Amino acid sequence: MTGKTAFETQYGFARKDVRLETWRLSPFNRWSFQNVGELVPSVxxxxxxxxxxxxxxxxTLLEEKVSFAGGSETVGSFLKRSDTDGLTILKGGKLVGDWSAPHMPFGARHIIFSISKSVTAILAGILQGEGLFDPNAPVTHYIPEAKSSAYSDASVRNVLDMTVSLDFEEAYLDPQSAFARYRRSTLWNPGGGSESLAAFLLTLQRLAEPHGQTYRYRSPNSDMLGILVERASGKRVSQLLSEKLWLPLGAASEISVTVDMEGTARTAGGMSMTPRDLARIGEMMRQGGTANGRRIVPEAWVRDTVATGGSFEAWQRGTMAFLFPKGRYRNKWYQTGHDSGAFCGIGIHGQWLYVNPKTEVVIAKMSSQPEPVDDRLDLDLVSFFEALSTMV
Amino acid sequence: MTGKTAFETQYGFARKDVRLETWRLSPFNRWSFQNVGELVPSVxxxxxxxxxxxxxxxxTLLEEKVSFAGGSETVGSFLKRSDTDGLTILKGGKLVGDWSAPHMPFGARHIIFSISKSVTAILAGILQGEGLFDPNAPVTHYIPEAKSSAYSDASVRNVLDMTVSLDFEEAYLDPQSAFARYRRSTLWNPGGGSESLAAFLLTLQRLAEPHGQTYRYRSPNSDMLGILVERASGKRVSQLLSEKLWLPLGAASEISVTVDMEGTARTAGGMSMTPRDLARIGEMMRQGGTANGRRIVPEAWVRDTVATGGSFEAWQRGTMAFLFPKGRYRNKWYQTGHDSGAFCGIGIHGQWLYVNPKTEVVIAKMSSQPEPVDDRLDLDLVSFFEALSTMV
Known part of the structure; x- marks a missing residue:
């Protein structure tokens, strides 16, 4: 056999070029985002x-036009411009349709990155409803060994709303930085296996500003949330997902989560699922916490999360107010502040779960955008989802 | 939450105690052997x-007695003594029954270790039937870069029959030994990620003895076989498994295979499947290469593999003749040499696929024996399978 392999013909690069060093880069992410378990151990x-x-x-939806700040564009054109891998749209709980890029077979699972945070928060809401989890408790109530860390005087609420005054920056170039250690501890980057995710989290320190004042988007908080729900319930995140969310939801495919050297789930970003199952989560939230006629999470928790809770002031002090000028962040979900009442989960490289309660539309979009963060494209994406949710 | 977690209550140890350093040790292997993907990246x-x-x-089969060299014992007692996790028995292609240890839910997948070699050889047989793979070709026909390694003058046949004159010993204590590098390259032990499995294999050197004379059981040969079938077909092992074996076989659950830092499958030992699906493979071999009325692998290849091929002399010169004094090893399968015509695949820690053509019985047994190799227990296991295959 000489010449190209079947893999190279399909993807344009060799499988061996996709490694821990490269998997989140384009074009490799067109394959790796659907196959994370080949890179990182996963449950x-x-x-x-x-x-x-x-x-x-x-x-024909693909041929319809959508208006953006820079002009109008067809849906199909925008899906390509925003590196969409898979898309599912529901309206009123019914399937409108799916779209898949040639490199993503329908039914494939795809990493949702930080929408994992929103899913983990649902577990917290479920446990709260069962009386097992108190968002107003101090973190140290569940994790006593956090007493020497930034979390020593933080509440679970601070963790849920990203208002921990955490001294943590994304310093890409320093291999000894907390950020580099974080990446290694999750096994997402080369060189992991000597420091666990839990051990890493407990080394983080705080800023002088009090907790609770400023929305500071720091992913380690959301890994901490995974440990919090495990401690509160005595069950692993994977077991909680199975018993309390995945089976009651009627999820039609597997969910996987990357784990670290001792099996701690990467709840800040390591979940993979199909666009359809992600849309099912959105629909459950749109329904106020029920699916298939069965209550999954308390209605009051959902209302607080997607509509009434969260601090507008903390959001304004944060760095993402440009995207949702009237927005808030509550329990790892974004409230857009739009008249539509739309709320969403967002992950890097273009993962979105957008729910428009007014038009009863749910949009799950999974992507392989080359850049992890792209502010200008995010503004177009929000315009796109708002428009799309009135078009279908 | 204080006290034991659900995991600790179920397994008797904490999840975080199961790491790359410990996963193949007892008691951790009672969980890890069913959850390899949480330890090692897997496709x-x-x-x-x-x-x-x-x-x-x-x-009532569990209460029936079986005779061993050291006395008689019930089936149930022996299953426990041999650390059985899961068992499935077929007779004449029909299900006799299943048995599962309390720590292995029915339907769970379990690592089959070196029975992976036997499964990979089936892929080679299928490709041979398609005219894409020549067992008599030199290894360098498919892998030219093997020209500086032990495989420079070895044939594919030598690889298939474990008669490569390979200078490779299992040296547990030297971290710079080829054995330690091998373990790291597969990502099965801590410290992997700098040398790929393929790169490692190409550094192996040969002994003075000519190839083809002595049965030398060396697992790297079987990883090399995985690379050979990939080169011959232009397809990844996972794709070959799916298209040519798993779907035609009607396998009822997933198969997974651990992969290295560049996605090379650990075909020497990294496959996990259910006992039922392993039994389906045995039944397909018993049927001469068909399943569900469909040919999967040529009948002549199966006959050669399980009955007529292989060198008795090479086997006699090897170290496993004690187990099957009249045996042979062909295409990664063991011919017992018994009057029953039984043949089998065997993996460390007690993985067995035993096929008795005379009684039309197939036995798949998955275990978590504390020791990787236990010669005395192996003798009892062979007695057990021979007896069991006449009892059902």
Missing amino acids: HVAAAPGGEGQAKSVG | HVAAAPGGEGQAKSVG
């Missing part, structure tokens, strides 16, 4: 019985 | 549509 949670249905075309 | 291959049926009790 798999089985689907509910039944399996997934067939793909449904979105039809 | 997953989907089941055929349909799903697995319900478990079926083996009934």
Whole structure:
């Protein structure tokens, strides 16, 4: 056999070029984001019985025009410009349609990055409803060994709302920085296996500013949330996901989560699922916490999370107010502050779960954008979701 | 939450105690052997549509007596003594029953270690039938860069039959030994990620003895076989497994295979599957290469593999003749040389796929024996399988 392999023909690069050093770079992420378990050890949670249905075309929707700040563009063109891998749209709980890039087979799972935070928060809400989890407790109530860390005087609420006054910056170039140690501890970058994620988190220190004042988006908080729900319940995140979310939701495919050297789930970003199952989560939230006629998470928790809770002042002091000028962040979900009442989960490289309560539309979009963060594209994405949710 | 976690209550140890340093040790292997993907990055291959049926009790079989060299014992007692995790028995292609240890839920997948070699050889047989793979070719026909290694003048046949004159010993204590580098290159031990499995294999050197004379069980040969079938077909092992074996076989659950830092499958030992699916492979071999009325691998290849091929002399010169005094090893399968015509695949820590053509019985046994190799227990295991295959 000489010449290109089947893999090279399909993806344009060799499998061996996708490693821990390269997997989040373009073009490798067009494959790796659907195959994270080949790069990072992962726990798999089985689907509910039944399996997934067939793909449904979105039809002529692709040819319809959407207006952006810079002009108008067809839906199909924008999906490509925003490096979409997979898309599912629901309206009123019914499937509108799916779209998949040629490199993403329908039914494939895809990493959702920081929407994992929003999913983990649902577990926290469920445990809160069961009386097992108190968002107003100090972190040290559940994790006594956090007493020497930034979390020593932080509340669970600070963790849930990203208002921990955490001294942590994304310093890409210093291999001894906390950021580099963080990446290694999650096994997402080369060189991991000597410091666990939990051990790393407990070394983080705080800023002088009191907790609770400023929205500071720091992913380690959301890994801490995973440990908090494990401590509160005595169950692993994977077990909680299975029993309390995945099976009741009727998820049609597996969910997987990357784990560290001692099995701690990367709840800040390591979950992979299908666009359909992500949309099912959005629909459950739109329904106020029910799915298939069954309550999954308390309605009051959902209302607080997507509509009434969170601090507008803390959000204004943060760095993401440009995206949602009237927004808030509550329990790892974004409230857009739009008249539509839209709320969403967002992950780097273009992962979105957008829910528009007014039009009853849920949009799950998974992507392989080359840049982890792209502020200008994010503004277009929000315009796109608002428009799309009135078009279908 | 204080006290034991759900995991600790179920398994008797904490999840965080199971790491790359410990996962193959008892008691951790009672969990890790069913959850290898949480320790080592793995590729997953989907089941055929349909799903697995319900478990079926083996009934009073557990109370029946089996004779060993040291006395007689009930089936149930022996299953426990040999640290069985899961067992499935077929007769005449029909399910006799299943048995599972309390720590292995029915339907769970379990690592089969070196039975992975036997499965990979089936892929080679399939490609041979398609005219894409020549067992008599030199290894360098498919892997030209092997010209400076032990494989420079070895044939594919030598690789298939473990008669490469390979200078490789299992030296547990020297971290710079080839054995230690091998373990790291597969990502099965801590410290991997700097040398790929393929790069490691190409550094191996040969002994003075000519190839083809002595059965030398050296696992790197079987990882090399995985690379050989990939080169011959232009497809990844995972794709070959899916298209040519797993779907045609009607496998009811996923198969997974651990991969190295560049995605090379650990075909020498990294596959996990359910006992039922392993039994389906045995039944396909018993049927001469067909399943569900469909040919999977040529009948002549199966006959050569399980009955007529292989060198008795090479086997006699090897170190495993004590187990099968009249045996042979062909295409990664063991011919027992018994009057029953039994053949099998064997993996460390007690993985067995035993096929008795005379009684039409197939036995898949997955275990978590504390020791990787236990010669005395192996003798009892062979007695057990021979007896069991006449009892059901």
